[in-house]
Amino acid sequence: MATATTQDLHEEHHGAPKSFVQRWLMSTNHKDIGTLYLIFSLTMFFVGGSFAMLIRAELFKPGLELVQPYTFNELTTMHGLTMIFGAIMPAFVGLGNWMIPLMIGAPDMALPRMNNLSFWILPFAFILLYSTLLLPGGGPAGGWTMYPPLSLQSGSLAYAVFAIHLMGISSVMGAINIIATILNMRAPGMDLVKMPVFVWSWLITAFLLIAVIPVLAGAVTMLLTDKYFGTSFFNPGGGGDPVLYQHVFWFFGHPEVYIMILPAFGIISEIIPTFARKPIFGYKAMVLAIACIAFLSFLVWAHHMFAVGMPVGADIFFMYATMLIAVPTGIKVFNWVATMWGGSLTFETPMLFAIAFVVLFSIGGFSGLMLALVPADFQYHDTYFVVAHFHYVLVTGAAFAIMGAAYYWMPKWSGHMYSEFWGKVHFWCSLVFVNVLFFPQHFLGLAGMPRRIPDYNVAFAGFNMVSSIGGFLFGASQLIFLGVIIHCVFFSKQKAANRAWEGAKGLEWTVPSPAPYHTFEVPPVVRDEELAHSGADD
């Protein structure tokens, strides 16, 4: 095998295409497409972040101050859709594109041209979505969940639905590519049980995507036919039921929230062993826990709709099923801590983000458990408590993991070290301000402040002002992140070693930094001592 694969392929070692259009618009290279995804995602973080700044500005004081109520609803809707489909998901796809082939010793993704298509659909989908803000009737304003009948009132529903179809198709193609790559393109000797946990997490996430994106497509298409083709799926006047939409949407929606966290679990499982200089504790348990969470995520959707009045049996089923997820999640948190236990720890920026992830994601998990209690959720539902919950799991969870990953792999991407000082400044500012921003929202929610409203009772004024100040400062802190990236890519003088981090294991650290345009054209010889997990233990 080895002799057959090491034949002379010398004439094919060549660099990137010279012309800009060839290189970026027509790219089939996993690293270039990964870079495109990451730039797109960072841009969308700032676009979605700007919507959030406007929201927090309006909520700074009680009363209608800045924007009209309809505009406010457009802002929350666009903020949600942008962050979910534009920022978090493309960031994971970008990281997967860059790192999966490097981690499994493949020359590229299995389907390089489809890879190009999945990326280039996205900018068009978002242009389509944002164009609705300029239309006479205004953009969609029913929230990212698009519940009827509210969402049906929007004159631009068709644009939003078509944009969501495009984003879904892009995700599905990305998922096909990732599964095909992981199942078929591994270097000889890279058995499934030797793969990095990040690769495993993406494999499982890709199956989730394939299972639920068609459900979302069905749900939004029914909205479309209800509005324009005279059907009444969700219209009681015609024999339909608006609660049906919620069932279908959340059958997609809950797995979707796990799509936004499982790759983050994978990232944290790469970072912590590196900076603890120890193999991950309980590799198989980690992979099984991810698979288990993915499976359970299909059985809990109705915890989003306890307040609609389901039969008690259903309430109880969904409550216990939801709480069951705490078991595999607890295993993961335990194993991350156990990996650090007794390790020789250092606290570079990626590790700081990883540790913050473990603590703050757990806070989000705990508020999730509170929300899973049916009688308690009757009070918490649709209040700021829910907003606090999902921002802990998504911002200090998913987004912190993405930032940690950016710091962790930036030396491999750019060939330079970022400024550790400014990285730490970015981390500490983000850590403090994100808590100032979201922690008071727990109190607001418990006191009864509803979500998605532009104005509120003066009783809520204090915590809202604190939250807004935290928000502005958290937003401003992300400019430091931008600065660190620009400095690292264009100005940093400090060359990165192949193995940028002393304790880093895995094939990605055996190639030069920056990773050459083509890697592993000849499959690498996989040596167990190079790997983070050799399959020898447990």
Place this chain on the structure above:
Amino acid sequence: MARMIEAAAVGEVEPPRRQVRDGTAAVARTPMGRAQRRGVRRTVTVLAVVIGIFYLLSFLQILLMK
């Protein structure tokens, strides 16, 4: 095109120039590369059928239930 790649794979002709652009094309000539491509084709076929069915069911229910 497919025939040309096939021919290139068994060493009958030089690979078509355009192909070299893909990272995967570099290994497509080796026995392992060919095995990988076969695997990829099989995986994609299965996934495409499954996703096709999922989408079809999603839209079929719309037609049936309306």
